[in-house]
Amino acid sequence: DKNSAPEIKNVIHDALQKVTMIHQQRLNALKQRRKQGIKAVFARFLEQILEVGDSKRRKRKAQKVMKDLENGRISHARASQILHELNKRQEGGWFLRQWQSF
Numbered sequence: 001d002k003n004s005a006p007e008i009k010n011v012i013h014d015a016l017q018k019v020t021m022i023h024q025q026r027l028n029a030l031k032q033r034r035k036q037g038i039k040a041v042f043a044r045f046l047e048q049i050l051e052v053g054d055s056k057r058r059k060r061k062a063q064k065v066m067k068d069l070e071n072g073r074i075s076h077a078r079a080s081q082i083l084h085e086l087n088k089r090q091e092g093g094w095f096l097r098q099w100q101s102f
Helices: 004-070 076-090 094-100
Strands: none
Touching: 004 076, 004 094
């Protein structure tokens, strides 16, 4: 049993280090989220205001893509890519992503 005591201490020490590291990572993530909090709230507010106009632009673009596809001006792959991007933008959060890229 004396041989197992150092092994148990090592296991407990390793577990404690791992838990401490995870705890620190989560604290850092929370701090980062707080910094972005006000910016994110403001961006969501602006996005709601701009959403009406953006939805109209998305619809016009989708109609143009379909017409271009029908007339053979773009490929199926390109049309699929553009429509996928439009659908992703419809999910929301686009304004914050665009704002953070500046």
